[in-house]
Each structure stands twice: as C-alpha cells, then as structure tokens.
Amino acid sequence: MAFAYLAPTLLVLAGLLGYPIYQLVLISLYDYNQEQVSGNAPLNFLGLGNYQKLLSDKQFWTVLAQTVGFAAVCVAGTLLVGTALAVLATRVRAVPRTLLFLAALGAWATPAVAGSTIWLFLFDANFGLVNEVLSGIGLHGMAGFSWTYGQWTAFGLVAAQVIWCSFPFVMVTLYAGIRAIPGEVVEAAALDGASTTRIARSVILPLLRPLLLVVTIQSIIWDFKIFTQIYVMTNGGGIAGRNLVLNVYAYQQAFAASEYGLGASIGVVTTVLLLAITVVYLRVLKRSGEVL
Amino acid sequence: MKRTWQPWGALAWLAGILFALPIGWMVLTSLHSEPDAATNPPSLTAPLTLQGYREFFGASTGQSSWPPLVNSASASIGSTVLVLLLAVPAAYALSIRPVRKWTDVMFFFLSTKMMPVVAGLLPVYLFAQKVGLLDNISYLVVLYTSMNLPIAVWLMRSFLAEVPTEILEAAALDGAGLITTLRRVVAPVAAPGIAATALICFIFSWNELLFARVLTGVVAGTAPVYLTSFVTSQGLFLAKVCAAAVVVSLPVLAAGFAAQDKLVQGLSLGAVK
Numbered sequence: 001m002a003f004a005y006l007a008p009t010l011l012v013l014a015g016l017l018g019y020p021i022y023q024l025v026l027i028s029l030y031d032y033n034q035e036q037v038s039g040n041a042p043l044n045f046l047g048l049g050n051y052q053k054l055l056s057d058k059q060f061w062t063v064l065a066q067t068v069g070f071a072a073v074c075v076a077g078t079l080l081v082g083t084a085l086a087v088l089a090t091r092v093r094a095v096p097r098t099l100l101f102l103a104a105l106g107a108w109a110t111p112a113v114a115g116s117t118i119w120l121f122l123f124d125a126n127f128g129l130v131n132e133v134l135s136g137i138g139l140h141g142m143a144g145f146s147w148t149y150g151q152w153t154a155f156g157l158v159a160a161q162v163i164w165c166s167f168p169f170v171m172v173t174l175y176a177g178i179r180a181i182p183g184e185v186v187e188a189a190a191l192d193g194a195s196t197t198r199i200a201r202s203v204i205l206p207l208l209r210p211l212l213l214v215v216t217i218q219s220i221i222w223d224f225k226i227f228t229q230i231y232v233m234t235n236g237g238g239i240a241g242r243n244l245v246l247n248v249y250a251y252q253q254a255f256a257a258s259e260y261g262l263g264a265s266i267g268v269v270t271t272v273l274l275l276a277i278t279v280v281y282l283r284v285l286k287r288s289g290e291v292l
Numbered sequence: 293m294k295r296t297w298q299p300w301g302a303l304a305w306l307a308g309i310l311f312a313l314p315i316g317w318m319v320l321t322s323l324h325s326e327p328d329a330a331t332n333p334p335s336l337t338a339p340l341t342l343q344g345y346r347e348f349f350g351a352s353t354g355q356s357s358w359p360p361l362v363n364s365a366s367a368s369i370g371s372t373v374l375v376l377l378l379a380v381p382a383a384y385a386l387s388i389r390p391v392r393k394w395t396d397v398m399f400f401f402l403s404t405k406m407m408p409v410v411a412g413l414l415p416v417y418l419f420a421q422k423v424g425l426l427d428n429i430s431y432l433v434v435l436y437t438s439m440n441l442p443i444a445v446w447l448m449r450s451f452l453a454e455v456p457t458e459i460l461e462a463a464a465l466d467g468a469g470l471i472t473t474l475r476r477v478v479a480p481v482a483a484p485g486i487a488a489t490a491l492i493c494f495i496f497s498w499n500e501l502l503f504a505r506v507l508t509g510v511v512a513g514t515a516p517v518y519l520t521s522f523v524t525s526q527g528l529f530l531a532k533v534c535a536a537a538v539v540v541s542l543p544v545l546a547a548g549f550a551a552q553d554k555l556v557q558g559l560s561l562g563a564v565k
Contacts, residue, residue: 003385004385005381005382005384005385005470006381006382006385006386006397008378008381008382009378009379009381009382009441009445010382012378012437012438012441013401013438013441013442016434016435016437016438017407017412017438019415020411020412020414020415020416021407021411021412021415023415023418023419024411024412024414024415027414027415027418037418037421037422085307088300088303088304088307089304091300092300092301092304093301096301096304096305096308097304099304099305099308099309099312100304100307100308100311101552102308102312102549102552103307103308103309103311103312104311105548105549105552106312106315106545106548106549107311107312107314107315108548109495109499109541109544109545109547109548110314110315110541110544110545111498111499111501111515111516111519111540111541111544112499112501112516113499113501113516113519113520113537113540114318114516114519114537114538114540114541115314117519117523117533117537118314118315118317118318118534118537119314121317121318121321121530121533121534122313122314122317127329127330127331127530129317164311164314224408225408225409227409227410227501227502228501228502231501232520232523246408247408247409247410250408250410250411250414251410251502251506254410254414255417255506260414260418263410263414264411264414264415266410267408267410267411267412267414268411270408270410270411271407271408271411274407274408
C-alpha cells in the first residue's frame with residue numbers, strides 16, 4: 001500500500017538516473033565522436049581503450065591532483081568559516097544574528113553564475129574594490145594586480161568564492177546542532193569548574209561529531225564536483241587549461257572537443273571516486289548511529 | 293548567563309557586512325552610470341540611475357532580455373510542480389506510513405545526489421540530439437525534476453514527520469482516504485515545510501548552469517546561460533553586467549528572504565531532529 005505512493009518517484013529516478021548511467025558506461029567503451037552520433041562513421045568498440053588513453057595521459061593526473069587539492073582547500077575553508085560563524089551566531093544578540101543569517105542566505109541563494117561574475121568584478125585588476133583597498137592601505141604593488149592570471153591566485157580566488165557560497169550550509173547545520181544541545185549539560189560542566197575551552201572540547205565537540213561528519217563529507221562531495229565557478233571565473237579552465245578540475249575537464253573533452261567516449265570515461269572515473277567517498281560516508285553514518 | 297559580550301557582537305556585525313558585501317556591491321554598481329562604475333578608485337557616492345537596467349532590457353539595442361528569464365521561470369516552476377506531485381506521496385509513504393527498510397530507500401535518494409552532473413549530462417545530451425529534444429524547455433523541466441526529486445523527498449520526509457500519528461489514525465478511523473487525509477489533515481501541518489521544499493527546488497533549478505548550457509540554445513536558453521554570454525560580450529560595461537546579475541539573482545533572493553526561517557530549517561537538511 002505505502003509502496004504505491006513511493007513507486008512513481010522510484011520509477012522516475014530509475015529512468016532518469018539509472019538509464020543515463022548505463023548509457024554512460026556503454027559510451028565510454030566506444031570510440032564515439034560527432035561522426036558516430038550522426039551515423040556517418042561506424043561504431044568502433046574499444047573496450048577499455050578510452051580508460052587506457054585517459055590513465056596514460058599526463059594531463060588527467062595533473063587535473064586529478066588539482067581537483068583533490070582544490071576540493072581540500074574549499075572543504076577546509078568552508079568548515080572553518082561555517083563553524084566559526086555558527087559559534088558566533090550562538091553568542092550574539094538577535095539583531096547581529098539576523099544580519100549573519102541574511103548574509104548567509106544571500107550568499108547561498110545567489111546564482112553561482114552571478115556570484116562568480118561579481119567576485120571577478122570585486123577582484124578586477126584595475127577597477128576592483130579589493131585591489132583599491134589593498135593599495136589604499138599601503139600595499140602599492142596590488143594596484144593593477146591580476147588575480148586571475150597566476151595559476152595559484154586564480155585557484156585561490158575561485159576557492160574563496162566557493163567558500164563564500166557554501167559556508168551557509170555548514171553554518172546553519174552546526175548552529176542548529178549547537179542549539180539542540182541541552183543547556184543543562186553545558187551548565188553542569190560549568191558548575192563543575194570546566195573552562196570555556198574545556199567545555200567546547202569535551203562537551204560540545206563530541207556531541208557535534210556526527211553533524212560535523214555529515215557536513216564534512218557533503219562538502220567533499222560538493223567541492224569535488226565544482227563546475228560553474230571554475231568555468232565562469234577562469235574562463236573555462238584557465239590559460240592553457242591550468243585551472244582545470246575534473247568536472248570542467250570532462251565537459252571540455254566531451255562537449256568542446258566532441259570526444260564523447262573519452263568524456264564519458266572521465267565521467268565514469270569521477271563517479272567511481274565519488275561513490276567510494278559515498279560508501280565511506282554511509283559507513284560512518286551507520287557507525288555513529290545517526291538516524292536521519 | 294552572560295552570553296552577549298560586546299566583542300562578539302562587533303565581530304558578528306563585521307562578518308555579516310563582509311559576507312554581504314559582494315551582493316551589496318553588485319546592487320550598488322548596477323545603479324551607477326557606466327562612467328561612474330568604471331572609475332578608479334571606485335566611487336561610493338556617485339548619483340544613482342536605472343540606466344544599467346534599461347540597457348540590460350535593450351533600451352539602445354532593442355534586443356529583449358525577457359525570453360531567457362521567461363525560460364528560466366517556466367523550467368523552474370514547471371519542474372517544481374512536478375517534483376511536488378511526485379515527492380509529496382513518496383515522502384508521505386516514508387514518514388507517516390513507514391515502508392520497511394525506509395532508511396535504505398532514503399540512502400538511495402541521497403546517493404543519487406552524489407553523481408557528478410557531467411557524467412549524467414553526456415548520455416542525456418546524446419539522447420536529446422538523437423530524438424531532437426535539444427533547445428527545448430520541456431526537456432529541461434523533466435531533467436530538473438529528476439535532479440531535485442531526491443533532495444525534495446529527503447527534505448519533505450523530515451517536515452512530514454512532524455505530523456502527529458494520532459491525528460492520522462483518527463482520520464483513518466473516520467474512513468478518510470488518501471486525498472482527504474493529505475488535504476485536510478497533513479497539509480495544514482506540513483504546508484510550511486512543503487512550501488520551503490518547493491522554494492529550494494525552485495532556487496536550485498533557477499541557478500542551474502551546466503545542463504542548460506549544453507542542452508539549450510537560442511530558443512530555450514535560461515537566465516544563467518544568458519548571463520554568462522552577456523558577461524562575455526558586454527564585460528566592459530560593468531554597470532550593465534551588474535544590473536544583469538541583479539535581475540538574474542532577484543527572483544531567488546526574493547524567494548529566499550521571503551521564506552528565511554523555513555529555508556534555514558531546510559538548509560540544515562533535517563540533520564538535527
């Protein structure tokens with residue numbers, strides 16, 4: 001009976017998610033270009049050929065390393081900012097707290113395209129507010145400094161934008177988590193003479209651990225899949241592709257170069273990597289006894 | 293308990309202003325004239341004008357910017373309606389009349405969110421090319437539905453779980469069917485949560501770039517796609533670009549602020565129960 005309510009949703013998901021995955025794996029096994037799509041050339045079964053080509057390509061490994069490093073910085077930054085602001089929000093009066101939440105909501109809801117555009121503009125070499133302020137406080141070298149030209153400053157700028165639009169999730173979740181801790185627990189610890197840092201470390205942190213795990217792994221999955229910000233802010237992957245991450249790389253291979261087979265194999269590799277993270281995620285959740 | 297000392301308050305103000313700065317700056321620049329927007333140093337006190345917005349909507353080129361906005365609106369609203377139609381019964385089944393092994397079902401829903409979009413996009417693109425669905429807004433509606441369905445079920449389950457089972461049992465005893473129960477018993481309690489879920493789906497669809505970029509062209513292009521090409525072609529006109537960014541952001545920001553409390557609850561994904 002209850003299953004009947006569930007069935008339409010499951011059917012739609014199986015059709016619209018299951019079928020593409022099946023197709024994706026299939027395409028990744030063929031030499032598949034625009035000619036094959038239009039039927040002008042015969043399909044050529046390669047087996048694992050695309051994967052061999054991919055794994056022996058130096059650029060793939062560079063992009064993979066960049067993706068991992070970039071995601072790591074974004075995750076660390078997001079967690080740091082989100083946690084700090086969540087703690088801050090529990091300690092201030094209603095008005096500044098509302099301001100914090102409004103800023104967070106704005107950062108979260110702003111379309112990534114618009115957010116990326118405005119960040120580029122803030123950090124513009126000649127007209128940007130940031131360079132203006134920096135050279136105004138004495139860093140004269142910053143006037144006319146291009147943030148998007150250097151590989152690392154470009155990555156840093158994109159990471160800052162990603163952190164800006166993903167910290168709200170961490171902040172709101174942890175804020176709710178801290179609020180859910182019974183006041184008596186904290187008061188009892190304080191009566192026993194525990195210092196603030198001691199309470200934070202020995203009382204609040206263990207209670208928040210399951211939530212911290214959730215937000216950490218969700219952030220990893222999220223930041224591993226970054227597309228829009230890199231695509232918009234580094235103009236499709238930076239000069240000579242040096243700001244590419246896996247998702248943008250797959251996009252460039254599949255859609256810009258029409259190498260559908262190769263693009264599909266990148267998609268499969270990324271999916272497998274994320275699936276591995278997902279399995280760890282579910283394991284951890286089940287072990288910590290978190291009932292969702 | 294002394295929880296509110298001044299230094300924390302000051303820090304919160306500072307952080308709030310800093311994190312709101314990009315949006316504030318975008319709005320301010322969009323209201324400047326082009327020469328004022330491009331001055332070095334940037335001017336804070338320049339006179340305000342709606343020129344950027346008039347330009348964006350084609351005051352001098354005659355090229356209207358409405359079609360992409362209308363496309364985005366239909367894709368977002370259409371997919372949100374479909375999501376609700378599918379997700380409400382599913383979430384109802386999972387929360388109020390628990391299916392056996394419902395946690396496994398929930399994990400399945402969550403795990404679908406973890407696929408990289410590019411991976412799903414390629415087959416979807418080739419399929420569309422084959423059957424001629426490229427540049428068609430209804431194809432986007434269907435895809436956005438599947439994109440948002442898992443998260444919608446996930447969110448709505450936690451909202452519907454707040455409906456007390458006793459009322460449902462009473463309704464069942466009185467012989468109420470599914471439709472009656474949903475409409476007269478569940479809806480009043482769960483309406484704010486359903487509204488929040490709808491808003492979140494709307495925001496996600498409105499902001500989506502990758503699918504729209506690949507699958508649409510001149511006819512069905514959505515607002516984010518239009519904005520990226522607008523930035524490329526008009527990048528030197530800062531006020532105009534900022535006006536465009538504001539227009540594209542406005543519907544979601546308005547929707548977000550209108551439903552702040554519920555969104556905050558939704559953002560935390562029911563992780564805290």
